[in-house]
Amino acid sequence: MKIAVLSITRHGVALAGRVVAALPGARLHAPRKFAVEAEAAAPGAAHAYDGTTAEEIGRLFAGQDAIVAIFSLGALVRMLAPHLESKTSDPAVVALDDGGRFVIPVLSGHLGGANALAGRLAAALGAQTVLTTASDARETIGVNLLGRELGWTLEAGHDTLVRASAAVVNDEPVALVQEAGSRDWWRNHANGRRGPLPANVTLFDRLEEVDPERFAAVLWISARAMPEAYAARLAGRCVIYRPGADA
Template identity: 70%
Template sequence: MPEIPAQKTAAAAVPAGEIAVVAITRHGIVLAGKVVRALPNARLYAPEKFAAEAERAAPGAQTYAGKTGDALGALFGRVDGIVGIVSLGALVRLISPYLKAKDSDPAVIVLDEQGRFVIPMLSGHLGGANALAGRLADALGATPVLTTASDVRETLAVDLLGRELGWTLEATHAALVHASAAVVNDEPVALVQEDGSLDWWTRHANGRTAPLPANLRLFERIEDVDPGHFSALLWISQRSLPTTCAAAWRGRCVIYRPTEAP
């Protein structure tokens, strides 16, 4: 198999639907205008008392009466992303009643009023919050504060492999958690690629500049892998899982289905 190149070649994927930028102070609203201009699918939401300021900062801004927590609740099930220009602690308390699941909650970002730090706090991978934080950091000159283990160490994010190429993922929740833990804990992981483009590392959804992690060993066929030597299996293939392999890899196999030819 050809060596996987390490340079970054693709932009990070951010949420495709509406991104609500919620600001609750005058200074925050000024910064929110910059955020809206940086994200074409973003809209400012502010308290009704700051309607004039919000319209100046971002024409077409929406205002709300009542509590910010109620406004966030109304947005939570409707938008793909939320950028809160409030304190981290405040945003945690405001959104906590509306949390459901990592595969359905919107991406949530917190940004300080000075625009110094941008912190993805919810749905970092599947929801695209980490990618959104990177986009805002570039636009505002801010520092992204990433806390997900795979991004801090620039290793493989198991749930994002092939995402930029349109690949689909097949795995139980337990297997996905197990494989992700094996990767970030530097356990030996077999990565078998039988189909699809070879540039999945360079087109990683959050971008990577380091080489492929040393604990990932590449194979061309699943039959070549000894299950006793690896903690998990990442299998890129169009084939059905061979019956001779299914039992050996049960609970620790993640399958990726490419949509394009190698």
């Protein structure tokens, strides 16, 4: 990943050096007036920029996979606003306070990896992550991330994903059917899960075991085509995951 660590205060620049050290390949970006401090904090990986921080954010937004901003969350939001496009294309953005106490995913938490990046930083700095996405805050299934780190692909439209995600986080009955793929997906789930599977999720080995009328959503992990008898009954409520041959 191309990661830019951006800081605008002297103390923040020192902290940014620790962040760069924890993220291989990351570069520290600081205003020109802190050029000496930036180079000392991240030797060979520092860039001193001219102009405003808002202008630098614009340049970084277009060319980086992730941005770690060590300054006010409110100021960061105002600077990001003109550049927002889509959660499928926007870079991951994480905010970190000047004291290095709290790490807050701001943008592209799931698809862009900001939540996972925040977890890495918290572990490296001894900081506290502040997760606001419901599935992560409650340590339940992230529907759009299930099996992602195992190489699984996902088949579902936006509305179906929203409906299934809402069912999971709102404790509605959800069927999870696993016919293929590694069974080791919960403990290794994105951002890590420590507890048991949520009580509202019922496991099945075959789709034919599921009564669609009993469940608000069905998460189906399989290599086969949807049985015709189930296609209409699960329309708009089924997210399909396709494990690879070795996943």
